[in-house]
Amino acid sequence: MAQYTIRINGKEHQVDATPDMPLLWVLRDILGMRGTKFGCGKALCGACTVHFDGVATRSCSLPVSAVQSSEITTIEGLSENGDHPLQQAWTEHVVPQCGYCQTGQIMSAAALLRENPSPTDEEIDNAMQGNLCRCGTYNRIKAAIHTAADKK
């Protein structure tokens, strides 16, 4: 066990964890922030996506010891009132089915739009291919990203 100070959604947290514990489990099991989901543990599904200094990152494969002074943003910190343009677009298109993958999808999409405010279909495909949706909501995800991009 070691002690780490990490910054999540603009707030500092002190956590006791083994150095190899992935950020995902620090968030979920230690800090009780459960909007970030577990799907594969191997950076294959994207359910655990957070922003690491603004970059979409799979928290299941990021050891807590590697976080250091970086700024982490999770779904809980994406917007103050759940009204990020992507969250609104997700609601408008009724994207979710079971919904389990969707926080990861939204975090990946948010990182994409920050870098590229009006992505093409192909650019969306590229940015989103690390996020699996078993319910098959890909079409609506794409439509919602375009809607959010247009509003910006």
Added chain:
Amino acid sequence: MKSITHPEKTKENTRIYKPGRRDFLKLGSLAATGLVLGVNFSCKDRKKGGEVTTFTANVYLSITSEGKVIITAHRSEMGQGVRTSLPMIVADELGADWEKVEIVQAQGDEEKYGNQNTDGSFSVRMFYKPMREAGATARLLLIRAATQQWGVPEGECSTDNGKVVHKTSGKELGFGELVEAAASLAVPEIEEVPLKDPSEFKMIGKGMPIVDLQDIVTGNAVYGMDAVVPDMKIAVIQRCPVVGGTVKSVNDEAALAVDGVLQVITLKGAGIPPQLNKPLSGVAVIAENTWAAIQGKKALDIEWDLGPNAGYDSEKQQQELLESTKNKGTVRRERGDFDQALRGASKTIERTYLAPYFAHGTIEPPNALARVQEGKCEIWAPTQHPQFARNSVAEALGMDVGNVAVNVTLIGGGFGRKSKPDFIVEAALLAQKSGHPVRVQWTREDDIQHDFYHALSAQRIKAVIDKDNKVAGWNHHTTFPSIGATSNAEAIQPSDGELGLGCVDFPYDVPDIRIETHDAKAHLRIGWLRSVSNIHHAFAIGGMLDEIAEARKMDPVANALDMLGADRNITFTEEMPGGKYENYGEPIENYSWETGRLRQVIERVAKNSGWGKEMPEGYALGFTAHRSFLTYVACVVEVAVDDKNRITIPNVYYSLDCGLAVNTDRIRSQFEGGSQFAASLALNSEITVKDGQVQQDNFDTYRIVRMPQSPQKIHVDIVESDAKPTGVGEPPVPPFIPALCNAVYKATGKRIYKLPIDLKA
């Protein structure tokens, strides 16, 4: 009040009553004030094959003095929108203000809510009428209460947006102001309660957003994995890699040395048959957090007795099954005389079809939280079948069912996996043995390697075309390990139920039909996956019909319509020696197999897709129609195949007839998602077994479609109908796969006889 259910009541009959003391005990604060109605209806349990009669309400509808309408939703939500669709039906019939409708999730309790098994695509099908009747009864009571104050005839009043309205005088009263008076009135007999004309519906038949939307997009939705209780520990289990194997010995020293690991506990499995609701043999590591438990599991040193399945090889079994289809099998449907057809053949086509095991791969892996204290057990779990979970936990712990409570969380994908409560029983046993509340967490590797798999299969179809270019004979051999084998090792032939999933209900008007099955032993846990045996049956039949069309020099759509023949209703059972066509658990009189409805969706999909149009180089359309879960679906898939043999799917066209469409947006989303799900099965996914052990373990080896590969535009055309509503969760899957294969053939000249599609093979 003691409620009596009349023996002659069928599920078509609903009884609506004011709850008595017994209900109030269960209702708790819900029943505090206002108008409360209990709705009782018996319903069929597909698995048990009998009526489950309940003596208290299946559903409660309450209206509070603040005008809030509270509906107890008793079905599991897993993406199909049922937590929205069922309350929507009540609210629309009632004339409620949707903004003031609140939905409370019920606990697993069959005595209280009736059958809660959310699979087989039947929630809306079963509850549509009772939900409407409940809403209509409450409406009538509120109107009666208002007319008593106003002194006007009932017939002049209506409800709208949470109010009772008298049009001519302009008078109106909110539901909240009327509930007290309404609650004192006698509940009318169902027969005197008028139902709305469908033209008056404001929500039914329209797209309604799902109720959990905001929670989902903000990360506040609570899935199984998100449930917590104080002092909870996490368990991760190393299960025996071979089904039926057992633990010989464990060295847990290294595991216990992992920071955060508390205990190591051995779990006994059921052996063979493995059962639907029992753990597999394994060793559990209990830890303070999930990561420690995962590390502890890796550090376990276990010696296994791998048991009788240790030599099992899936490829070898599939080849043997294929061989067996050359022999005479057990005849399961016979019409006319196929040998006679063969003698008059001018052409015969014989083809074989192979499909692999598939895993569910729900993005939320199985997990369950259990707390055992003072002789009681409480569960929080993403379960599709809470009552089965409850009974299974009670049995495993040696408790009275009444001492087990099951809280149903949101489900992060089900597709049939989460109707088996094995993982819930694991949690209960570990909570009991460890003395802590325990959440069992499956890793993705656990999930892919220890699933209840969709069975691998081999099929052979022989079709006979006579001198008049008519299809005169159809001989279909199918063989695959049966789901029944998971609970009964003697089950080595597909059941009537499994054959009724797209095989014996071959609807085409061919004079000589013989359908045969062969023995197939199970070596894994076999289960049901979204649309079940329809997946492989539709794959084979849809592919064969395309070849028949080619042999007859006909267009595939024209061929299908010709083979369907004149519109008629088919029953099948009389052509099944000693067997029965199960029709998804519905009496065929209630839900006929109507070829006219299949014809209609075929004609519509042909029109919508521009079937027959000129396609650019490398592009092609493929077609298949298939009825499953009582819903008629025709599908056209457009593919583009590039010079590197990469397949993309620019367009998918569906026409479907699911009777009355309740929530059109959720029907569309089920079809969009269903095509994506089917695309994974057709293009990517495959479970193989060597030495008794599943060879895939995560999404790199068990692949499902990602956005760039996914069908791009999905056009869903819903037939307007006022027939009884039918399932929509599973029906999009079966026809998609052969439609895709037929399109691939058109584009490349290569027929697909084996899934997943491999153009290099």
